[in-house]
Amino acid sequence: MSTKTTEIRPGGRSTSARRHPLLSTFWCKIVMAVTGLIFSAFVLVHMFGNLKVYQGAEHFNAYAAWLRAAFEPVLPHEGLLWVLRLVLLASLTGHVVCAAILWRRARLARGPFRRRHLPLRSFTARTMPVTGLVLLFFVVFHVLDLTTGTSPAASDSFAAATTDSSHAYENLIASFQRPEVGVFYALAMIVLALHVAHGIWTAAHDLGATGRRLRATLVAASGVIALVILIGNISIPILVLLGVLQ
């Protein structure tokens, strides 16, 4: 029998480190689940709107103009857009802040010895913080590119919308015709699908989906919704890059 000594590593955390935070883990998870489902519903509707690009410039620009004029005169001009923007901005703040809090608590709770070499089945779960950060960057880029038209994110030919006309179609095509931007949009959609697929399934747990049939429905729905968003959206930059959409 031989005895060999290997390197010294730090010991475990003591049980004295108990936490009484202002915002409990349970409430952080509820905030993340609700805001995450708001985002999922938004990107699904956004994707359906994007598909109008296949009806041509006239339809797409008319849809963009309608979004600004929707529910007039009950809402002021761009009223619907601003309601959506405020809801999404509040959701984004809550989602990111709670994610940061939970990520820190998770690392503290696990202690110095991380789990390593996990199998592929938990890939989407493990990559949630990474896909989340990529999406955060994508959202900022996307708004600068196609909403505000700020360079260098936007294409050189960006034209802002006026009260009764929109150049959304031309802006979109010009943006995606830049190869590196088109590829970035396509990759971001894959990241989005991974994030949404695991996000909806996690939200189902956070909001207490225990029924057998309900869970079977939700696990399928999370995958199908993510896939529909992926296929609907990714087709646009790919077809622009291939020269089909011009």
Next chain:
Amino acid sequence: MKLTFKIWRQESTAVHGRFESYDLEGAGAEFTLLEALDKLNDQLVSTGKEPVAFDSDCREGICGSCGVTVDGQPHGPVANTPSCRQHLRSFPDGSTVVLEPFRSGAFPVVKDLAVDRSGLDRIIEGGGYVSLAAGTAADADAHPVSHDTAEAALDFAACIGCGACVAACPNGSANLFTGAKLMHLSLLPTTAVERGSRADGMVEAMDEEFGPCSVFGECVQVCPAGIPLTAIAGLNKEKLRAVLRGRGK
């Protein structure tokens, strides 16, 4: 067969630990992991060395005492099987097996492979019990419970409290353990009386020492009692119900 064990040695909670390697010869493929440790300890004691400390009791997978991390996997290579029911036939002859204690911030190492899992006891103290006097055994039909409900409650009651779910979780979460107890007690009529205060108390105690759940699903891969992921949804359902109905309902 011949195996090399790389075992975590740590004298106490206060000091740093380290890996040490031991060669074990003459163990059979039919040995359980803990029997191999027994044989190794016999050798260590006979040569005047300190034996490897590890927890075990029933050795038939029903008590929840044992638990070591084998090659990074809590309990060992065979899924849903406690350490005492893992056998050496899982390892090729001549291979090296790394044994560590259950790893989690909430489980400080007591000695070598033995950890302090009293954090789980504090979750139970938060409300995982029945505080009403039920009196003598009731008539068989006094509390109508359907067969399916009784079976479901028993399935969640199967948790043996070994803590592998916490050790398997990259977040150090105890949601599966807590959810199993909440689901078990919420399904039956007498124990459902304290549902609200139980959910509040247990979730509060859990949040103090354990991490958040990100639905990795690693816990259900190692759970020797086969508790399903539904328990995690059940925990949040019970807590949400308590929030919506007000405390103590």
